[in-house]
Amino acid sequence: MWNNITSCSLWRLSPSFMSSRIQTLTPLFIRHYKDFCKNRQTIWTLRNSLCQVLKKTVPTLTCNMFPHCFVSNKARYGQYKKTFPVLDGSIPSVCEHVFEENLRNSEACIQRYSELLCKVSKGGGESAILRHTQRNKKLLVRERLRMLLDDETFLELSPFAGFDLPYGDVPAAGCLTGIGKICGVWCVFMANDATVKGGTAYPISVKKQLRAQQIAIQNRLLSIYLVDSGGAFLPLQAELFPDQSHGGRVFYNEAIMSAMKIPQVAVVCGSCTAGGAYVPTVAEETVIVDKIGSMFLAGPPLVKAATGEDISPEDLGGASMHSKVSGCVDHFASSEKEAYECVRNIVLTLNYELPPEETLEYDDPLYSAEELLGLAPRGYSYTLHIKLILSRLIDGSRFQEFKAEYGTTLVTGFAHMEGHLVGIVANNGQLTHDASLKGSHFVQLCSQRSIPILFLQNTAPHAPEPTSLSQCGRSFDPNFLFLWPNARVALVDSRHISTFPQARDDDCTGDDSELKHLKEKLDEESSAFHSSARLWDDGIILPQNSRKVGFFLTLNAHST
Ligand code: COA
Numbered sequence: 001m002w003n004n005i006t007s008c009s010l011w012r013l014s015p016s017f018m019s020s021r022i023q024t025l026t027p028l029f030i031r032h033y034k035d036f037c038k039n040r041q042t043i044w045t046l047r048n049s050l051c052q053v054l055k056k057t058v059p060t061l062t063c064n065m066f067p068h069c070f071v072s073n074k075a076r077y078g079q080y081k082k083t084f085p086v087l088d089g090s091i092p093s094v095c096e097h098v099f100e101e102n103l104r105n106s107e108a109c110i111q112r113y114s115e116l117l118c119k120v121s122k123g124g125g126e127s128a129i130l131r132h133t134q135r136n137k138k139l140l141v142r143e144r145l146r147m148l149l150d151d152e153t154f155l156e157l158s159p160f161a162g163f164d165l166p167y168g169d170v171p172a173a174g175c176l177t178g179i180g181k182i183c184g185v186w187c188v189f190m191a192n193d194a195t196v197k198g199g200t201a202y203p204i205s206v207k208k209q210l211r212a213q214q215i216a217i218q219n220r221l222l223s224i225y226l227v228d229s230g231g232a233f234l235p236l237q238a239e240l241f242p243d244q245s246h247g248g249r250v251f252y253n254e255a256i257m258s259a260m261k262i263p264q265v266a267v268v269c270g271s272c273t274a275g276g277a278y279v280p281t282v283a284e285e286t287v288i289v290d291k292i293g294s295m296f297l298a299g300p301p302l303v304k305a306a307t308g309e310d311i312s313p314e315d316l317g318g319a320s321m322h323s324k325v326s327g328c329v330d331h332f333a334s335s336e337k338e339a340y341e342c343v344r345n346i347v348l349t350l351n352y353e354l355p356p357e358e359t360l361e362y363d364d365p366l367y368s369a370e371e372l373l374g375l376a377p378r379g380y381s382y383t384l385h386i387k388l389i390l391s392r393l394i395d396g397s398r399f400q401e402f403k404a405e406y407g408t409t410l411v412t413g414f415a416h417m418e419g420h421l422v423g424i425v426a427n428n429g430q431l432t433h434d435a436s437l438k439g440s441h442f443v444q445l446c447s448q449r450s451i452p453i454l455f456l457q458n459t460a461p462h463a464p465e466p467t468s469l470s471q472c473g474r475s476f477d478p479n480f481l482f483l484w485p486n487a488r489v490a491l492v493d494s495r496h497i498s499t500f501p502q503a504r505d506d507d508c509t510g511d512d513s514e515l516k517h518l519k520e521k522l523d524e525e526s527s528a529f530h531s532s533a534r535l536w537d538d539g540i541i542l543p544q545n546s547r548k549v550g551f552f553l554t555l556n557a558h559s560t
Contacts, residue, residue, distance in 0.1 A: 080416065084398035089367040089391025091374075091384070098382050102486075105378035106543065109485035112529065113540060120159050120171045124195035132195045138270060138292055139336050141176050141193045144226055148189075148340045154180040155549065157212065160540060162204045163533040167236060171196055173204040173535075177212040179221065183347045184354050188216040191226035194270050199229035201275060203240045206247050207535050213253040215538075218479055222263050222350070224343065227280050228270025247275050254282040265346050267339050268293035268322075268329060271313065280329065287331040287342045290319040295328060360419025363396035365547070372543035376486045380460040380493070386411050386428040389456065393547050395419065402442050407434035412442035417454070417550050426456035452479075454550055460493065474536055481537045482549060483528040489536065490526035494519045 091099055123129060123140070132138050139147070145154065156178040162170030174196035178189050190212045192199035201209075216223045232240055232247065241247040257264055266280035268288040277295040280286040288295075296303075296317035303309055303316065315321060323332040331346075333339035372392050377383040391397040394415035401413035409429035415422055423446035425439055446453050455472060473489075474481060483489070524530060532540050541549050 080398070080400075080421075084396070084400045084415070086366065087387050087391040087397045087399050089365075089388055089397055091371070091388060095384055098384060099374035102376055102378050102382050102384075103374040105382075106373040106376050106486055109528075110373075110542060113485045113542070116160055116163060116529065120163070123171050123193050124197065128195040136194075136270070136292070138194065138228065140195070141191045141226070141228075144191060144269065144336065144340070145176070145178075145180070145189060147337060148182060148224070148226075148343060149180040150182060150184065154178050156539070157215070158208060158532060158535055158537070158539045160529060160532040161208050161535045162202065163529065165204060165533060167202070170202050170204055173208040174199060174202060175205050175208055177208055179215070182222075182224070183344055185222055185347055185350070185352055186219075187222040187224050187347075188212050188219075189224050189226070192229040192270070192276070194228040194230075197230075197233060199270060199276065200231060200233040201229065201240060201247060202233045203236055203246075204533075204535065205233075206240050206250065207245070209250055210245060210253065211535055211538070213250065213257070215479070216262060217253070217257060217260065218477075220260070220262055222265070222347070223257065225264065225266040225279050225283060227266055227268050227272050227276060229272055229276030229279075231272075231274030231276045241275070250275075251278050251282050254279070258284060263350050265343055267343060268295055268319075269336055269339065270294075271299070273297070273299055277317075285331070285346050286329040287333050287339045287346075288319040288322055288329040289336050289339045290332060290334045292319075292336065294318045295322060362416060362419040363398075365392050365394060366397040367392045369393075369544040369547060372546065376484050376543050377458070378486065383458065383460075386426045386456065386458070390415070390424065390426065393417075393550065394422075394424070399424070402445070403438045407432060407436070407438035410435035410439050412438055414451070417547065421451055422550075423451045423453040424456070425453055427458040431459055482539055482541045482546075483531060483537050484543050484546075485528050485540050487528040487531075487540075488526040489528070489531045490522065492522070494522040494526065 121142075124132075129140065133140065156176065158177065159172050162173035172193060174193055176189070176191045176193060179186060180189060181187065190209050213223065215221065239246075254264055263285075264283045266283035266286045268280050268286065269292060272280065272293070272295045274297055277297065280288075280295065291314075294313045294317045296313075298306070300311050300313055300316055303311055312318075319329070319332055322328040323330075331339075331342050333342050369392050372389060375384055375389050375392070387399070390399060390411070394417065396416075399413050399415050401411065403412060409427070409432050411424065411426045411428050413424055415424055423442060425442060429435075431439075443453060445451075455478065457472065472478070528537075528540050531537055
């Protein structure tokens with residue numbers, strides 16, 4: 001399933017908590033804006049009963065934010081430092097041409113990555129930005145995050161989601177998600193970008209938001225919603241609201257998180273209609289920004305059409321109305337700045353006990369991370385030994401290997417990422433029977449010891465059959481899954497295209513131009529960018545940044 005290094009995923013076995021007894025959160029049949037105001041009480045009653053049921057059905061769930069966090073200490077690291085052997089990461093001279101080929105390929109992939117990132121960072125484009133900032137007097141989504149976060153430490157998730165989809169380009173899926181810190185507490189952020197069609201939800205936006213919620217649930221992270229959304233993107237409404245993993249699931253998840261005692265705080269920082277209004281209403285504590293934030297089931301034009309009543313957005317669902325009359329929001333803020341300060345104050349009331357500040361001691365790898373560009377393989381014939389990659393990722397290039405002599409096409413062992421102990425499971429050729437046994441043994445060890453695992457995946461398909469679906473991917477619920485830009489994700493290798501069963505179908509002539517077209521299609525559909533656009537992963541990271549991202553995720557996975 002996963003070809004070519006390097007998709008890396010971080011995975012800890014976590015309890016399955018979904019209760020089959022809870023079908024759906026359906027308090028959202030609110031027909032009129034006046035009912036909406038009255039019905040927050042109903043929503044809360046229903047949400048609370050849902051939470052009660054969940055508490056009974058999932059009694060083992062607790063929200064201890066940092067049970068394993070920072071268990072490492074300086075003294076222990078000192079010992080590891082002495083005993084973990086150092087890997088030899090020097091690149092053999094006979095492999096230099098492979099290194100050069102890989103390097104050229106990585107440079108091309110990174111250029112595509114940078115161009116796309118630049119495009120995505122412009123959101124909905126210049127005129128939409130002007131409308132957002134000049135006419136609607138709102139801050140851009142990234143400015144909002146900057147005001148809210150403790151510092152610049154922020155891991156953005158899936159920025160390429162929504163790129164080149166059948167229904168067009170939706171920059172960053174119209175919402176920014178990621179992980180950062182407020183008042184020292186790690187949080188997952190879900191922030192609509194209203195420069196992209198008024199922050200409305202496309203099918204991919206719903207998927208992105210659900211993924212962010214899943215991360216919050218799996219890693220027990222506080223969730224912050226910055227809501228500025230016109231609800232469903234109506235031309236695609238049938239593809240984003242009725243099914244199990246569609247829009248309604250976002251509100252269902254909010255109830256689930258509440259039952260798990262995962263706090264959720266929302267800021268209404270734009271005009272929020274229908275689905276856009278439910279998120280802050282179901283959240284546990286909500287702040288609204290005066291003159292900028294509003295919430296309604298349908299805006300003034302629809303009210304006029306339905307009831308003949310003329311009403312301004314402020315009277316219908318503005319900050320004063322919701323903080324003074326309906327009680328739908330809990331805090332009134334006179335500016336965006338004040339709203340984000342208010343969020344920080346809310347976080348201070350969550351009663352979290354933060355772990356003691358501890359600066360972990362660690363050594364950098366002995367080899368340059370830049371050389372990872374020459375190690376990221378261009379194709380199956382360009383793969384170098386996985387330990388060359390490991391020696392550029394882990395602290396001091398020190399690796400305590402497990403079952404070194406057995407099933408050698410899979411490398412397993414312990415290492416540190418910025419002082420945190422991690423298990424490593426890394427492909428080094430075909431996944432054989434012995435290698436699989438070794439891998440499962442090692443995963444069990446890590447699970448028993450509560451050690452996060454870093455998977456480095458690089459499995460070539462056997463030609464011409466598809467590779468086994470049992471290989472690790474999204475279906476196995478890793479806590480996080482990232483790709484390097486050179487990664488390819490496919491069941492089959494396009495080099496063997498002429499032997500594909502479909503190429504021999506009656507409808508398929510199998511002539512050269514047809515095979516060429518099929519190969520190009522397969523190559524494009526196997527690219528990391530194609531995968532990331534569809535949220536089959538949590539984003540593309542540059543090889544030289546892997547260590548930073550890996551450390552970040554280890555920290556959060558340690559906290560589960
Ligand atoms: N579905 C599809 N497109 C929508 C939309 C929706 N629900 N809401 C807004 N858009 C589009 C607009 O057509 C416009 O497209 P354009 O840039 O191609 O012209 C773009 O989003 C921005 O809308 P605009 O009204 O110009 O911007 P704004 O910032 O002043 O207002 C909203 C944004 C979302 C507040 C406003 O458009 C609105 O109230 N939309 C209707 C929301 C609604 O009724 N939703 C019901 C969902 S069930």
